[in-house]
Amino acid sequence: MASTDVARQPDKGARPLSxxxxxxxxxxxxxxxxxxxxxxxxxxxxxxxETGIGKSTLMDTLFNTNFENFESSHFEPQVKLRAQTYDLQxxxxxxxxxxxxxxxxxxxxxxxxxxxxxxxxxxxxxxxYLQEELKIKRSLHNYHDSRVHACLYFISPSGHSLxxxxxxxxxxLDSKVNIIPVIAKADTISKSELHKFKxxxxxxxxxxxxxxxxxxLDDETVAKVNTTMNGHxxxxxxxxxxxxxxxxKMVKARQYPWGVVQVENENHCDFVKLREMLICVNMEDLxxxxxxxxxxxxxxxxxxxxxxxxxxxxxxPVSLQQTYEAKRQEFLVELQKREDEMRQMFVQRVKExxxxxxxxxxxxxxxxxxxxxxxxxxxxxxxxxxxxxDDDQSSFSKRRAAAQLLQAQSLTANGKKDKDRKNSGFM
Amino acid sequence: xxxxxxxxxxxxxxxxxxEIYDQDKEYVGFATLPNxxxxxxxxxxxxxxxxxxxxxxxxxxxxxxxxxxxxLYKDRKLLNAEERITQTVEITKHTVDIEEKGVKxxxxxxxxxxxxxxxxxxxxxxxxxxxxxxxxEQYFRDESGLNRKNIQDNRVHCCLYFISPFGHGLxxxxxxxxxxxxxxxxxxxxxxxxxxxTPTEVKKKKIKIREEIEQYGxxxxxxxxxxxxxxxxxxxxxxxxxxxxxxAVIGSNTVVEAKGKRVRGRLYPWGIVEVENSAHCDFVKLRNMLVRTxxxxxxxxxxxxxxxxxxxxxxxxxxxxxxxERNRNKLTRESGTDFPIPMxxxxxxxxxxxxxxxxxxELRRMQEMLQRIQDQMHxxxxxx
Numbered sequence: 001m002a003s004t005d006v007a008r009q010p011d012k013g014a015r016p017l018s019x020x021x022x023x024x025x026x027x028x029x030x031x032x033x034x035x036x037x038x039x040x041x042x043x044x045x046x047x048x049x050e051t052g053i054g055k056s057t058l059m060d061t062l063f064n065t066n067f068e069n070f071e072s073s074h075f076e077p078q079v080k081l082r083a084q085t086y087d088l089q090x091x092x093x094x095x096x097x098x099x100x101x102x103x104x105x106x107x108x109x110x111x112x113x114x115x116x117x118x119x120x121x122x123x124x125x126x127x128x129y130l131q132e133e134l135k136i137k138r139s140l141h142n143y144h145d146s147r148v149h150a151c152l153y154f155i156s157p158s159g160h161s162l163x164x165x166x167x168x169x170x171x172x173l174d175s176k177v178n179i180i181p182v183i184a185k186a187d188t189i190s191k192s193e194l195h196k197f198k199x200x201x202x203x204x205x206x207x208x209x210x211x212x213x214x215x216x217l218d219d220e221t222v223a224k225v226n227t228t229m230n231g232h233x234x235x236x237x238x239x240x241x242x243x244x245x246x247x248x249k250m251v252k253a254r255q256y257p258w259g260v261v262q263v264e265n266e267n268h269c270d271f272v273k274l275r276e277m278l279i280c281v282n283m284e285d286l287x288x289x290x291x292x293x294x295x296x297x298x299x300x301x302x303x304x305x306x307x308x309x310x311x312x313x314x315x316x317p318v319s320l321q322q323t324y325e326a327k328r329q330e331f332l333v334e335l336q337k338r339e340d341e342m343r344q345m346f347v348q349r350v351k352e353x354x355x356x357x358x359x360x361x362x363x364x365x366x367x368x369x370x371x372x373x374x375x376x377x378x379x380x381x382x383x384x385x386x387x388x389x390d391d392d393q394s395s396f397s398k399r400r401a402a403a404q405l406l407q408a409q410s411l412t413a414n415g416k417k418d419k420d421r422k423n424s425g426f427m
Numbered sequence: 428x429x430x431x432x433x434x435x436x437x438x439x440x441x442x443x444x445x446e447i448y449d450q451d452k453e454y455v456g457f458a459t460l461p462n463x464x465x466x467x468x469x470x471x472x473x474x475x476x477x478x479x480x481x482x483x484x485x486x487x488x489x490x491x492x493x494x495x496x497x498x499l500y501k502d503r504k505l506l507n508a509e510e511r512i513t514q515t516v517e518i519t520k521h522t523v524d525i526e527e528k529g530v531k532x533x534x535x536x537x538x539x540x541x542x543x544x545x546x547x548x549x550x551x552x553x554x555x556x557x558x559x560x561x562x563x564e565q566y567f568r569d570e571s572g573l574n575r576k577n578i579q580d581n582r583v584h585c586c587l588y589f590i591s592p593f594g595h596g597l598x599x600x601x602x603x604x605x606x607x608x609x610x611x612x613x614x615x616x617x618x619x620x621x622x623x624x625t626p627t628e629v630k631k632k633k634i635k636i637r638e639e640i641e642q643y644g645x646x647x648x649x650x651x652x653x654x655x656x657x658x659x660x661x662x663x664x665x666x667x668x669x670x671x672x673x674x675a676v677i678g679s680n681t682v683v684e685a686k687g688k689r690v691r692g693r694l695y696p697w698g699i700v701e702v703e704n705s706a707h708c709d710f711v712k713l714r715n716m717l718v719r720t721x722x723x724x725x726x727x728x729x730x731x732x733x734x735x736x737x738x739x740x741x742x743x744x745x746x747x748x749x750x751x752e753r754n755r756n757k758l759t760r761e762s763g764t765d766f767p768i769p770m771x772x773x774x775x776x777x778x779x780x781x782x783x784x785x786x787x788x789e790l791r792r793m794q795e796m797l798q799r800i801q802d803q804m805h806x807x808x809x810x811x
Contacts, residue, residue, distance in 0.1 A: 052594035074598045107598055110547045156593055157623075158484020162508035164546050185593055188623035190693055204508050256625055257706050259698020267696050 040094040042145050043283060044125075046081075046177065047099065048118060048169065049154025050106035053184045058152075058239035059099050061252060061263060062275055063088065066241065067099060076104025079117045098146065106165055115169040122148050122176045126298040133299075147295060149286045150213070150278065151177040154184040155234060159193050161200045170210045176294055178213035178286050180278065181205075186236035186269050187254060187261045194236055201234055215277060216285050229277050235270035238263055472531035474580060475722060476562075478612065479536065480555060480604065481589025482543040483511075485619035490587075490678035491536055493691065493702060494714055497523060498680070499536060506544075514541040516554045537583060543600050552604045559583050559611045563737040582734060585648070585717070585725045586612045589619040590673060596635040597643075605645045611733055613648035613725050615717075616640070621675035621708050622693065622700045629675050636673055647672065650716075651724055668716060674709040677702055 047055040056069035067084065083100040100121065105114060125147045132143050151173060155166060170179055181201065183189070189197060205212060212233070215226035240263050244253040252263040263271050278286075308323050479487045483505075492498055499521045506514060519538045524531065539555055562581045569578045586608065590601055605614055616636065621629060640647060650669055677700055683692045685699040692701040702710050717725075 050594065054593075071595055074594060074596065109549045109599055109603065112547050156484070156591075158482075160484045160505050164508050164512040164514070164544060167508040168512060168546055185623050187695070187697075188620050190695055208509055254625055256622070256698065256700075258622075258700045259695065261695075261697050 037093055040096060041283075042096040042098075043287070044098040044100065044146060044149050046118070046122070046148045046151040047154065048102050048105060048151060048173075049184060050156060051076075051104060053154045053156060054239050055101050055152075055154055055184075057241065058154075058182075058184070058237060060241050061239040061271070062279070063097065069101075072103050074104075074107045076107060078108070079103070079105050079114045081117060081121045096144070100148065106163075111165050114165065115172045118169070119172055119176065122173070123298065126176075126295055127302075129295065130299055130302060147290055148177050149283075149290045151179050153179055153181045155181055155201065157183055157185050157188050157197075157236075159189055159197055161197075162204050167204065167208055167210070170205070170212070171208065174211045175297060178289055178294070179210075180213050180274075181234035182274065183234050183236040185238065187238045189236065198232075198234060198236070213286070213289070215282055222281050225281065226277075229273060232270060232273055235274040235277075237271050237274055238269040239271070469530055472533060473722075474533040474535070475726070476535040476537060476581060476583050476585075477717075478539070478555075478559075478583045478586040479589070480539045480542055480586060481617075481619065482591060482600075483540070485589040485591060486676075486678050487538070487587075487589055487619075489680065490617075490619075490676060492680045493678040493710065494717065495523075495525065495534060496680075497525065499523065506541075511541070511544045512546050514545045516541045516551050518554060518558045535581070542604075548600055551600075552607045555604075556607055556611060559608070560737070563611075563734055564741075566734065567738055567741060582729055583612050584722075584729045586614050587617050588614055589617050590636060592618055592620050592623050592632065592675075596632065597639045602639075602643050602645070605640075605647070606643065609646040610736060613728055613733070614645070615648050615713075616673035617713070618673045618675040620677065622677045624675065633671070633673060633675070648725070648728065650721065668712060671709050671712050674713040674716075676710045676713055677708040678710070 045059070047059065049055050051072050051074050056067060060067055060069075065086075065088070067086065080103045081100055082103050083098055085096065085098045088095045088097055102118065108114065129143070129145065129147055132138055132140060153166070153170060153173075156163060170181070173179055183194075183197070183201075186194065215222075215230050217223045217226055238254065238261055240252050240254045240261075242252070242254070243250040244255045244260055244262075245251075246253065246260055246262060251265075254261045254263075262268050266272050307327060477491075479491060481487055488499070517540050519540060520535055521538070522533065522535045524533050526532070537558070542551055542555070545551065559582075562583060566578065566580060566582055569575065588601070588605060590597065605616075608614060618624075618629070618632060618636070624632065650665065652665075677693065679691050679693050679700075679702050681691065681693070682689050683694045683699055684690075685692060685701060690699075690701045691703060692699050701707050705711050
């Protein structure tokens with residue numbers, strides 16, 4: 001559904017003219033209305049609150065239907081979001097409603113990161129819209145807008161003040177989404193306590209700089225009712241899909257032994273106010289605010305992050321291209337530089353490795369030389385020993401030969417003497 | 428009360444039952460013992476320590492004020508949400524002396540402001556558990572001391588744990604808290620601010636919470652079973668009481684006018700919730716249980732079970748430390764077999780044994796490596 005995003009500025013060049021008769025362009029709003037009815041509307045609500053606080057029941061009560069919900073467990077390890085889309089129709093107006101619920105919010109022991117999944121979800125929807133907008137061939141006309149238009153923050157009815165988790169979460173979300181705080185299960189707070197509770201909550205929000213959604217006061221037709229409603233924030237609601245007979249009617253209510261809390265009784269709770277404000281009066285404004293304020297902020301931050309600047313407000317497309325070219329050049333230069341760096345590093349590494357290998361080779365060579373020397377030395381020593389041994393051997397053999405000779409001589413001498421003796425004996 | 432008057436009273440009751448005793452021959456007189464106990468205890472006075480725990484805003488202070496019909500929290504300062512982001516759990520004590528028909532009660536209420544309020548609540552029950560242990564330790568020390576005349580009993584007799592009615596049952600924080608404390612104190616779970624629940628919802632939630640308590644193995648305070656010879660009415664009351672856990676309560680100290688009567692309650696545009704109406708909430712059941720029927724039993728269980736557990740653990744850990752010392756001096760790996768104190772297989776011994784074994788393994792490995800290197804060197808040398 002296209003909403004005009006060109007701000008209405010009094011054109012300095014045009015002069016006002018009065019008409020002499022009826023032209024007929026006063027039917028323009030009707031044409032617009034007919035067109036939008038034909039296209040259908042789309043609305044996305046995000047409900048944040050502790051498990052069991054009554055988010056699903058309130059949605060059922062608000063839209064007078066049953067959204068097929070099931071009870072979640074308290075023991076989820078992390079906060080998750082569950083989104084469901086429904087097509088509703090009332091008279092000839094079609095509404096594509098997406099309800100996003102938090103699962104496991106407020107159950108963990110350490111809730112410091114509990115807000116992160118919610119922020120991520122909202123950013124993701126903005127991002128996909130931005131991507132669609134920046135596409136070359138785009139179809140924004142048919143695009144299913146999934147950006148969160150309203151965020152109902154369910155406050156637990158402690159009667160004292162906000163919880164620390166509430167404050168931390170709302171501070172993170174107030175610049176991304178329209179926050180409408182509601183006091184859940186308000187049938188546990190008496191009237192006087194409720195008054196004090198509301199004042200305490202609002203003062204805490206103000207003193208901590210949390211910007212909740214204020215109903216718009218610029219349109220005179222609804223300014224008055226919106227001002228009163230702004231004073232009743234946060235709305236104390238009670239949800240119920242069960243019907244109880246009161247008087248002679250069946251009304252949505254909760255039956256207690258001490259009385260019946262009627263959901264649509266303004267004396268009992270602010271449900272009717274919430275329904276009127278959220279759906280009947282300000283739904284379109286919520287969508288507009290989301291588009292013109294929250295989405296624009298996101299878009300600006302995102303594009304600035306990417307390095308785009310508005311050099312010329314009128315010729316934005318041109319500077320986009322220039323910036324893009326510049327970025328591309330920068331990127332290529334960077335790429336080249338990186339390549340050179342890597343090549344250099346590679347060359348250096350190779351050199352180092354070569355030097356290492358050479359060094360290792362040299363060392364090996366020197367060791368080899370050393371061992372060879374050792375070997376030669378030992379060999380020489382052994383040779384020396386062998387020579388000595390040979391010498392010994394030869395001298396020994398010589399001595400033996402000499403001794404043998406001596407022995408042989410002495411033997412023959414003895415033999416001759418014997419022979420002589422023998423011979424002499426004979427004589 | 429004088430001895431003679433009590434005797435007189437007893438004589439008259441005996442007469443009423445139509446039994447005439449010959450005082451001199453058959454009447455011994457020890458049937459007056461309960462009276463003597465009664466007299467002595469009234470003279471001594473009673474004391475009771477009650478702890479209330481739960482998140483802020485569940486009506487703990489209002490309930491305590493309603494239970495004992497006083498205003499204990501006159502000068503209380505509640506913190507803002509911003510201040511509570513990093514709030515730590517404190518323990519505060521309020522003691523009051525109240526008297527009723529001559530019976531004096533010294534009531535101590537231990538409060539835990541800040542519990543479950545911070546953004547990061549990991550281990551926020553630690554200060555509560557430490558407080559309870561401190562009271563046990565102090566009593567243990569006093570009891571083991573030389574002068575035991577005036578021991579102050581500050582042990583916590585009962586802990587009312589407030590469960591939020593806005594969820595689907597127990598939350599992780601509830602389970603962790605109760606599991607950390609169920610063996611130190613009698614836990615009585617309370618379903619707070621029950622005026623947010625219709626009767627069917629109350630029933631469903633109670634069943635769910637009881638199931639979850641059993642599923643997670645939480646040991647809450649068990650009411651003692653009544654003997655089989657009690658009368659039917661008493662037995663029925665007892666079963667009703669057991670099935671009302673957790674007590675769905677509503678607290679209020681303001682008096683409103685309902686149906687011509689002045690009652691304590693909460694005024695809504697759609698009706699008046701009466702605190703003392705059993706059709707509206709279990710406040711009366713809780714009060715009766717806590718004050719009128721089970722106060723002494725709570726004290727007994729604290730004394731006999733929780734305190735004894737603490738004491739046994741304390742002594743065991745002390746002897747275990749002693750055994751460890753002696754083991755180190757002996758330089759053996761035997762577990763304390765020659766000690767007369769019967770010990771649970773000490774974890775400490777196994778640990779030292781394991782360490783020694785590991786060190787041995789390391790040494791062996793290193794030796795092997797050294798051997799291998801030496802062999803390598805030898806072969807290298809031979810190769811050259």
